[in-house]
Amino acid sequence: MPLLRLAFVVFVAVTFVVIGDTAGKLLTMQGVNAAFVAWSRFVIATIVVLPFSGLALREVRSFADWQVVLRAAFIATGIYCMISALRTEPIANVFGAFFVGPIVSYALAVLLLGERVSASRTLMPALGFCGVLLVVKPGFGLSLGMAFALSAGICYGCY
DSSP states (O other): OHHHHHHHHHHHHHHHHHHHHHHHHHHHHTTOOHHHHHHHHHHHHHHHHHHHHOOOGGGGGGGGSHHHHHHHHHHHHHHHHHHHHHHHSOHHHHHHHHTTHHHHHHHHHHHHHOOOOOHHHHHHHHHHHHHHHHHHOOOOOOOHHHHHHHHHHHHHHHO
């Protein structure tokens, strides 16, 4: 039964991400500032998750750690870029470009963490990216929206 519960939680979490992206696209298309939409997503997520987080008051000071701040900056910038991209580009194209994230993450793990390079470890992110391209079939014209989508993927990979 715990596995079923975990699957349900993952399903709900992924559904909220898609709902957030769709709402962000609709809001920015109506003229709402992308920075406000991204900030609102963080506030709403904090309100929803905080009661279940088990966070103790004494742990709050760890939020000032430079590594936590850097990761927060990457994810906040990534969400801002994603919302900005969705304002002008179709969701499928944005998600296609966004999935450079795992490739960036793999490259950084090799460069910064000393992860071992192997054929299978290199092939898996490449195949995953090809699979995304097959499903989403994004266009490859570089526009400002696609530049934002690529930047979002890079930020996600760095996060």
